[in-house]
Amino acid sequence: MEDRVMRQPEIEDLRQIIDIENNCFPVPWSEEIFLRIVLCRGKYRVSEDIFVHMKVMARQGLVIGYIIWEESFSDESGHILNLAVREDERSKGNGRLLLDRALKGMSEAGMKTCELEVRESNHSARDLYSRAGMMAVDRAERYYDDEDAIIYAIEF
Numbered sequence: 188m189e190d191r192v193m194r195q196p197e198i199e200d201l202r203q204i205i206d207i208e209n210n211c212f213p214v215p216w217s218e219e220i221f222l223r224i225v226l227c228r229g230k231y232r233v234s235e236d237i238f239v240h241m242k243v244m245a246r247q248g249l250v251i252g253y254i255i256w257e258e259s260f261s262d263e264s265g266h267i268l269n270l271a272v273r274e275d276e277r278s279k280g281n282g283r284l285l286l287d288r289a290l291k292g293m294s295e296a297g298m299k300t301c302e303l304e305v306r307e308s309n310h311s312a313r314d315l316y317s318r319a320g321m322m323a324v325d326r327a328e329r330y331y332d333d334e335d336a337i338i339y340a341i342e343f
């Protein structure tokens with residue numbers, strides 16, 4: 188039975204989201220950033236024309252993963268800022284569902300492009316982006332303190 192749902196983040200999800208973030212990344216986002224986004228129920232206004240969105244994949248009370256993206260209306264561009272799936276829920280299509288949801292949201296909001304940065308050595312994420320139709324278009328040297336980023340992009 189398909190019991191996964193994609194939904195806005197709730198305050199009850201916060202602890203699990205922070206745990207996933209801390210398990211996934213050497214330099215995790217702060218709890219305060221997640222709190223701000225969650226308190227706005229996944230739609231945070233950064234400035235006049237920039238919005239940050241967050242969606243959570245969940246099964247009953249379990250947070251499986253999440254995606255966060257930005258939409259900039261002045262230059263009609265989207266940016267994936269964060270994507271993470273619990274280690275024991277990977278390779279089941281969750282990452283792809285989250286990514287597809289973000290890309291659909293951006294396209295429907297009128298964005299013309301979407302970009303993201305990924306560690307050069309992060310092959311599972313890079314494969315996911317390629318399979319979703321994104322292209323490696325550039326390299327940002329030492330984007331992370333210890334590693335280059337590869338920039339992936341897609342046009343809608």
Ligand SMILES: CC(C)(COP(=O)(O)OP(=O)(O)OC[C@H]1O[C@@H](n2cnc3c(N)ncnc32)[C@H](O)[C@@H]1OP(=O)(O)O)[C@@H](O)C(=O)NCCC(=O)NCCS
Pocket residue numbers: 211212270271272273276277278279280281282283284304305306309311312314315
């Ligand atoms: C990158 C990440 C989000 C991918 O999430 P995921 O849920 O494993 O992604 P998917 O399941 O959609 O795709 C991953 C793999 O599962 C396979 N897969 C997808 N659906 C499947 C299914 N139903 N059955 C078996 N395998 C499946 C895909 O073919 C893919 O193959 P791969 O193992 O060669 O990569 C996850 O690895 C993660 O959270 N990593 C740590 C954080 C991170 O690096 N984030 C990205 C920062 S840029």
